[in-house]
Amino acid sequence: MRDFRDAKAMAQTLRDAFTAKGVSLTHSESLELIARTLGSHDWNELAARIQSERKLPDAEPPRLNGGKPARQEIAVDAAILDGYVGFYQHTDNFVMTVTRDGNQLLARLTGQSPIPIYPESNTEFFVKVVDAHIRFITDARGRAVSLILHQNNRDMPMKRIDAATAQRIETKRAEKLKTQSPSPGTEAALRRFVDGLISGKPNYGEMSSEVAEAIRNQLRELHSELAPLGSIHSIEFAAVGHRGEDIYIIKQEHGARHWRIMLDSRGMISTVLFNEGL
Numbered sequence: 001m002r003d004f005r006d007a008k009a010m011a012q013t014l015r016d017a018f019t020a021k022g023v024s025l026t027h028s029e030s031l032e033l034i035a036r037t038l039g040s041h042d043w044n045e046l047a048a049r050i051q052s053e054r055k056l057p058d059a060e061p062p063r064l065n066g067g068k069p070a071r072q073e074i075a076v077d078a079a080i081l082d083g084y085v086g087f088y089q090h091t092d093n094f095v096m097t098v099t100r101d102g103n104q105l106l107a108r109l110t111g112q113s114p115i116p117i118y119p120e121s122n123t124e125f126f127v128k129v130v131d132a133h134i135r136f137i138t139d140a141r142g143r144a145v146s147l148i149l150h151q152n153n154r155d156m157p158m159k160r161i162d163a164a165t166a167q168r169i170e171t172k173r174a175e176k177l178k179t180q181s182p183s184p185g186t187e188a189a190l191r192r193f194v195d196g197l198i199s200g201k202p203n204y205g206e207m208s209s210e211v212a213e214a215i216r217n218q219l220r221e222l223h224s225e226l227a228p229l230g231s232i233h234s235i236e237f238a239a240v241g242h243r244g245e246d247i248y249i250i251k252q253e254h255g256a257r258h259w260r261i262m263l264d265s266r267g268m269i270s271t272v273l274f275n276e277g278l
Contacts, residue, residue, distance in 0.1 A: 032242075071126045071133070076119040081105055083143040084136050087166035088158035091208070091270040093173065093244050093262055095166050096149065096158055107134065110173065111243035154210065173244040182237050182246040183262075189269055190248055190261045191235055197222045198231065198252075207269045229255040245271055 011030040081100050088096045097108045098117075105125065108114040117125040117134055126133040132151035136144040149156040176183070189206060196202030197215075200223045204212040215222070230253025238247045238258065245260040262271035 071118075071120045073118040074120060075103070076122055078103055080122055080142060083138060083141070084147075086144070087161050087163060088144075088147050089161045089165070089169070090149075090156055090158045091262070092264045093169060093270070095161070095169055096147070097166065098147075109243075110169070111241070154214065156210065176240050176244050177242070180240050182240070182248075185263055185267055186246040186261050187235055187237065187248065189263060189267070190246075190250070190259055190272070191232060193261075193269060193272060194226065194232060194250055194259070197226050198229075200227070206267075207272075208264060211269050211272060226252070229253060243271075250274075 011034045078100070081103070084098050084105060085100050086098060088098070090096065093110065095110050097114075099106050099108075099114065105117050105119075106114040107117050107127075115127060115129060117127055119125050120133075123136045123138065124133060125136075130151070132149065135148045135150070137146045137148070138144050144160060146157060146159045149158065192203060192206065197219070200219065202215055202219065204215070207215065233251045233253060234249075236249045236251075238249050241247050241260055243262075245262045248259045248261070250257050250259055258275040260271065260273050261269060264270040
């Protein structure tokens with residue numbers, strides 16, 4: 001019998017059932033429906049729940065990636081925690097909101113649900129449901145002026161912004177979700193990006209520094225996965241994702257992928273990823 005850990009297979013079954021009845025449903029839409037059916041706010045929350053269930057055997061001590069011992073939670077004074085509450089911006093469209101509920105800090109990334117973060121020192125916090133941690137950079141008064149999110153072997157610095165700026169970013173995202181219209185330039189940028197991966201010669205000048213670094217580190221794997229699928233046959237806009245990213249279906253000669261892309265204010269690719277299949 002299937003449980004929530006089979007969510008992707010369940011989403012595909014749901015999509016197939018709708019298709020058989022002549023109803024079009026994208027892969028991302030089916031994932032979101034399954035997530036809500038299983039009691040989660042969205043797919044990201046369910047994915048975190050799935051990952052949290054992947055425990056090591058009881059005979060083994062809890063460990064993080066790389067074999068490091070699990071982090072230990074400590075108590076931190078509420079006055080210190082208050083210095084971290086606020087908004088932190090990573091890209092033009094990506095904000096982390098930090099709030100306090102009693103002695104518990106919560107962090108919420110744009111388009112996701114809040115998750116608890118736990119202190120291992122006065123300035124460093126970790127997440128239990130995924131392998132990630134946050135370090136707050138403070139001024140002389142102990143108020144955070146920025147933070148660094150470390151996840152997927154990447155350091156993502158985020159500067160503190162005021163509430164008004166955070167609200168403008170959220171309003172822009174909400175308006176885009178409502179209109180479900182792609183941002184100018186994303187389709188052309190995505191085509192060039194994927195063509196570059198297929199050829200093995202991506203144009204790093206069209207990417208943010210973080211995206212460029214990630215692609216350099218993964219180019220061999222990405223090229224070996226996409227090149228056998230052949231050249232691009234078509235690109236079709238599918239939807240606006242929950243973070244405000246544009247979702248496209250790219251069909252190649254021997255396969256298809258759902259791609260997500262965002263551009264920053266300079267027109268550089270600031271977010272890009274894909275899901276296998278449709």
